[in-house]
Amino acid sequence: MAQPAVPLTELDYMSSDEVDFRAAVPLTELENIASGVVYIPDDFLSRSNKSDGPPCYKSRKNDSSMPFSIGEGSESGHGSLLDDDDDDEDGSENVSVSWSFRRSHKSGNSRFTGATMQKSEKNKRKVEEVKQELKINKLNYDIDVVGREKEISTLETCIDRFVARRKPTNDDDSPRNKELIIIKGYSGVGKTRLVDPIRKLIRKHPSGCTTQGNYTMNRYGEPYSGIADAFGNLIRAIKNKQTHIQEEDIAGIGNEVVNELGSSIQSLVDLIPELETITMFAFTPDSASVAQGTVHTTDGSDFAADVQRMKHAFRTLTRALCSRIGPFVLVLDGLQWADAASLRTIDFLLSDTQNTNGLVIVGLYRSNEVDLSHPLAQTIDDFHRKTETFQFNMTQIELQPLQKTDINKIIMAMLSIDNEDTTSGLSDICARRTLGNPFFVIEFITMLELEGLLSFNLGLLKWVWEEKKIEKETMSSSNVVDLLQARMEKMSEALQLLLQFASCLGSPFKTFVLDTIWEKLGIVSGDSPTDVTSLLRRLQAENFIESVDEESYRWVHDKVQEAALMLGDASEDSFQFNLGVTLYSSLQPKEMDEVLFDAVNLLNQGRSQTRPEFAKLNLKAALKARSTSGFQSAATYVQAGIRQLPDDMWSSNRDLTLKLYSLGAEMEVALGHDKVMEEYIEEVLSQPDLSSIEKLPVYVAKSIKLCNVDLKHQATIDLCLDVLKELGSPITTGILPFxxxxxxxxxxxxxxxxxxxxxxxxxxxxxxxxxxRAVMLFLxxxxxxxxxxxxxxxxxxxxxxxxxxxxxxxxxxxxxxxxxxxxxxxxxxxxxxxxxxxxxxxxxxxxxxxxxxxxxxxxxxxxxxxxxxxxxxxxxxxxxxxxxxxxxxxxxxxxx
Known part of the structure; x- marks a missing residue:
């Protein structure tokens, strides 16, 4: 029998009326949960098997009978404990405990699987100690950052320097009130976790705030995805009162943004829907033009103006936030997948000399995926050159694999062990198997428990393992995806299927999308135990995903998403295409707009499909990307839309085809892709049935190329004169000299x-x-x-x-x-x-x-x-x- 714990009647419980503990705890640990209330003999399971009926045991506290119902073969059990001490002043019950257990088929251990405690408002002292007892045989994933003392010291220096110089002094004419921190390293080396110390530092300041956005593989090329997520998360936190921002400050931020941006705020709201909740602005977006695929004809100055417009919009929003939040830290993870527009935006924010309140930007990226030719590498080089011009500090941190002593600290934390010698041998194995990658270490230990190579001994009340057996039965695990996939494959079919669906939706992903897929495929109905909400909570408990808000989740690491994508057929083009078709046929128009890029990306996996309706959806996605200066994304969607058109596209889908080719020509001009632009233009101009007005957009694109890009002004004049003749309005007539x-x-x-x-x-x-109007344009x-x-x-x-x-x-x-x-x-x-x-x-x-x-x-x-x-x-x-x-x-x- 274990050592008596603090009597239940003396415990300090949380303020809620019911606390649900889902940790796995040995059956014998019920005594630790409620010492003085119930005694469970060591031979409880064996004696209960011989009993003809439910066995009863005496409560040592009040000598009342406690019925325990045991399942067949002692595979499971449940019961309840009631403290009804009559000595209480008001005679009320203080605490009741309902519990259950199951037997592990692999190890044979009996494990406590659930307990619900109800309490009165009395006797509040030591709930944390009880909760810790409940976790005694469960791996601990709540681990502090280890082995990064030098890096954390560097971060502290950066933050302290920023705080000290945030407000200029009389003897400081050019304060560097912006900090750029770049953290790089291999996948899983702990880049994201290194942000935690920054958050702790910022929390020390009453008005400080940290927000984070992630760029992901699934959303690669989507304009502003990570930075939009970061601002969206911050605004959501502000509205939910999860920050120190006051109501009047929220109104002030909204008013400042609206007053500065006017009607062009709509472009920002399209990127950051949460912004609408604080601007109190009467939006009148031209949604019909996007829905119908309207291609605006412009005069050719659009590309530079669009970039300037978005630059001004992000600067305005950031200034408004920085004026009321300080220090303000913007964390952007996964920069190796950031689009060009996002990289420009970081540059805009760092070079904003009018933001006198200052800003800290923390960028994280995988160094093994960024070579010298990568756009991010070139951007970082540009930042180096601009530090003096725009007066901001730049710090780079490269994370290396952990040393063996640090790996040992992680294992000790996971197993709740204080003696470092106890885990020394196991840490040696982990160091060799994982090459010092902390994320791999955690997954390796998790795998050991899952495979029964690491288990909690009920008699000894401690974790046990055989190092020789682990050495023999495990291989080097430099690829953490294999470890994660092995864990996932041991889960139920429903959980695996949900993982596959979610892996195709990017990060974060909306729960209503998974609900729609689940219902459409007939996997669930009503309150089934396999409903999406329950399954997502189980995945969250397994440390695969984490909640963003009530409507969405994100992957705890992109390697988890990658592993989920490797399950079943999730990585197959046909699987993703069919998933896209399901969304296309099931979502309402407004819902489709929320996940437009995700849905279109899935549909585009069906590369051999000829579906004009999907081509129309690609046009819509291209126009949405175009509206936020996402020229590369828009061009990609145009290309996909053209592939989905039938061979007789000009006769069967004339309007759609013309819009795709016209928009494509415009985007390729913006990107400087002359060859593709010429192909689009030639395709349109070679159609004999098209009128001069219908050909106008490609003429405009060509004139932009000649005049604004190539600076061939005479060639521009010649082209425009020819177009005017075709429009029936030549500029030169008569017999007079010119x-x-x-x-x-x-x-x-x-x-x-x-x-x-x-x-x-x-x-x-x-x-x-x-x-x-066309004549006026070319004139x-x-x-x-x-x-x-x-x-x-x-x-x-x-x-x-x-x-x-x-x-x-x-x-x-x-x-x-x-x-x-x-x-x-x-x-x-x-x-x-x-x-x-x-x-x-x-x-x-x-x-x-x-x-x-x-x-x-x-x-x-x-x-x-x-x-x-x-x-x-x-x-x-x-x-x-x-x-x-x-x-x-x-x-x-x-x-x-």
Whole structure:
């Protein structure tokens, strides 16, 4: 019999009315749970087998009978213990214990499998001691970071330095109030665990906060996935009052972001849905355009503007958070899988000189998966070069495998053993088998218990093992996936199947998606013991997954996900494709939008499938990626969508095909992939049934390539002139020489504008003619290219023709820019300051009729810097130009 423990009536229990302990504890340890309440003889199991009925044993405390019901063959048992001490002041019961046990088939040990304690509000002192007793024969996974004292000291130095210099002093003109910490090492070496000491340091500060986002293999290429998760997790924690942020601070963050970003906040909300809960903003997203696959035709400045817009959005959000949180630590794990847009964003945040409150960014990546040619390696090199320019500190930490003494500490912690000599031999074996990888060590010990090579001895009340047997029956386990997979394969079929499904969904994954799959496949109904919620809790108890919130889980390590993906057929393309089909046929549109990238990625595994409906879904995913500057992701989805089109795509799916090829051409231009872009353009232009308007997007893409990328302005002019002819609106006609026609047209157009009072432009006639809007677009590109080729005649003609179209047929989004351009020509050629001023003001009035902020900022820029600066106070011009500058970051896309 074990040593008596503290009587149950003297225990200090937790504040909840019911505590459910699910640890595996030896049956004989019931005495330790409730010493003084019940005595369980050593031969309890053998005597119970001989009993004709349920055996009864006396309570040593109150001498009452305690019935114990034993299952057949003593394979299981259950019972209850009741402390109804009459000596209590109020006569109430203090504690009751319900318990159960099972016999292990492998080891033959009897193990306590569950206990529920109910308590009164009295006698509260030592619940932690009781809980520890309950865990005596269960492996302990709650292990502190070991063997990283030097690295932790480095982290402490970084945080202390940041805190000390977060607020500049009078003698410090250029404080480095940003810290970049890069932690690298092999998979499983403990990079993520090294973040725990940072969290502990930050918790010491009342307003400090740490948030983390993960980039995963399944979501590789998805724009901003990790950084969006990090901000989403932080906002969720703030709303759930898991931080020290006050309600007024939440409102302040939301108001600051909305006031700064305006309508362009929608792009940020698309990435971080949680943001909507704190902005209190009336969202009116153009969801129909995304759902229908609308491809916006633009004037070619979009790519740079999109990048600037997202740069400004993330900076604004970060500044708002940093102004109310300090220190603020942003942890980004798995950077080897980060997309280019995310790497740019890290650069944006570090180089943000207006964020005076400071920021700590911690980046983690697998060094064995990043060579010198990897984008991350090149980005880190760029960070090194920028530390002085943007005044931030950069620290790199490379984790090495653990030494044998550190491995021994892990094993001692897992087995709750204090004597290091006891586990020395076992740690020698682990060091050889795992090569000092801490995650591998933990999985190796877990495997030993699972295989019966490590067990808890009930008589000795300690863990026992045979080192020679372990040495003989185990092999070197440098691949932890094998260990994890071995554990998983011993689980029930339902758990294995759930692991396979979850492994295909990335990290984190939504529980409603698994519920949908489970129900669709008819695996569960009602309150079955194999329902998804119960199974997820079991996987969480097995240390495979961890809860993010009530609606989602994530893998504790990407190697766990990799092991789950190796189960059954989960890694097969057909399995993932069928899973994608299940989601496509089962999810509601709103649910599909939440997991759009995951679902489309699964559907794209069916590479030989010809499914136009999936091609349409790829177009939707491409447009979503495009809206957040995820050009590479968008291009990938376009390629997949084109593969899913039938051979007669132009006749059977004309509109969808055109949109995919047009968007693809635009994305390949942004990526600088000339060959693929030319293939897309040629495919569209070779279709005889397409109208000039339908071919317009690829013409625009080609003009962008020539003018903005190759800087071939004359080639741009030639292309645009050809397009104008095809649109039935050539720029040169008649018998006059080119220069003479330009002067004649200028005089004629200026005369026509003078006949219109400025007030007529306040509510002008608007044209929605697609052909005329296309003509305006290519005329504007000719004006731009002519400026750089010093072709003054073409410059005059293009500006005049744009204004003529606006006067005769009605204005369009480019009309304001056209009037400002003509004003610039008039002040340069004719020296007519009054007329040019009138033209500039007319352009500004026209622009108010449209919400195309890109053309609006161009109109303001041309009007103020080339014209009104000569006739208006410079202060007013400066304020207007600053407004135009802010509009660049509030850019909404289309120019037509």
């Amino acid at each position: 220069s003479a026609k330009a002067i004649y047209t200028l005089i004629k157009t200026v005369k026509a504008t003078k006949k219109r009072p400025l007030s007529s432009y306040e509510n002008p006639k608007v044209t929605n003619d697609k052909r005329l 504007s590109r000719i004006f731009y290219a002519s400026y750089f080729t010093s072709n003054s005649s073409l410059l005059l003609l293009s500006a005049c023709k744009m204004v003529d179209i606006s006067l005769v047929h009605g204005v369009s989004p480019l009309s304001g820019q056209a009037f400002a351009s003509l004003g610039m020509v008039v002040i340069s050629v004719m020296k007519d300051y009054k007329t040019s001023t009138d033209l500039a003001q007319a352009g500004l009035l026209i622009q108010k009729s449209f919400r195309t902020k890109h053309t609006q900022c161009q109109t303001i820029f041309l009007s103020q810097t080339y014209i009104l600066c000569w006739t208006k106070p410079l202060q007013s011009c400066q304020r207007a130009v600053e407004t135009a500058h802010s509009l660049v970051f509030d850019y909404d896309g289309g120019a037509m």
